[in-house]
Amino acid sequence: MLKPTIEAALNRQLNRELYSSYLYLAMSAYYDSINLPGFSSWLRIQAKEELGHAMKFYDYLSDAGGRPVMEAIEAPPKEWAGPKEAFAEVVAHERAVTGMIWALMDLAQAEKDHATAIFLQWFVTEQVEEEKSTGAVMAQLEAVGGSVGSLYGLDHHLAKR
Numbered sequence: 001m002l003k004p005t006i007e008a009a010l011n012r013q014l015n016r017e018l019y020s021s022y023l024y025l026a027m028s029a030y031y032d033s034i035n036l037p038g039f040s041s042w043l044r045i046q047a048k049e050e051l052g053h054a055m056k057f058y059d060y061l062s063d064a065g066g067r068p069v070m071e072a073i074e075a076p077p078k079e080w081a082g083p084k085e086a087f088a089e090v091v092a093h094e095r096a097v098t099g100m101i102w103a104l105m106d107l108a109q110a111e112k113d114h115a116t117a118i119f120l121q122w123f124v125t126e127q128v129e130e131e132k133s134t135g136a137v138m139a140q141l142e143a144v145g146g147s148v149g150s151l152y153g154l155d156h157h158l159a160k161r
């Protein structure tokens with residue numbers, strides 16, 4: 001059985017993963033609106049991955065004798081100042097999520113909940129990957145500078161994900 005504090009924290013993270021998916025879908029629509037279909041497609045795939053993360057929390061909650069609870073999902077922004085500003089938010093968001101996963105791990109360890117700690121290990125590793133992949137795109141965006149041609153080249157590259 002899950003302790004109520006752990007169950008509540010896992011449900012909070014389930015909601016945050018759904019928000020991540022929602023945020024990236026909103027960004028996918030934004031990039032599509034500014035004619036960057038590669039960025040749009042990259043974020044659409046990312047949104048699907050976040051939904052997968054949410055389902056891992058859903059399944060673990062259920063398997064561990066808790067109950068997944070569907071709370072309201074916060075509405076993400078609709079507009080961004082530009083392609084670089086939007087992607088900077090992706091990078092910042094992933095860093096924030098890493099902090100949430102680490103806080104969850106701290107809680108699982110403090111409560112001596114070994115099963116939850118082992119479940120969370122996958123997310124600790126996943127966040128290293130998420131920060132790496134989003135950081136790489138951001139570095140490429142920085143390198144593009146003000147060149148529209150390079151931006152379209154990067155967009156074409158991201159369409160291949």
Ligand SMILES: [Fe+2]
Pocket residue numbers: 017020049050053097
């Ligand atoms: Fe995630």
Ligand SMILES: [Fe+2]
Pocket residue numbers: 020050094097130
């Ligand atoms: Fe993520």
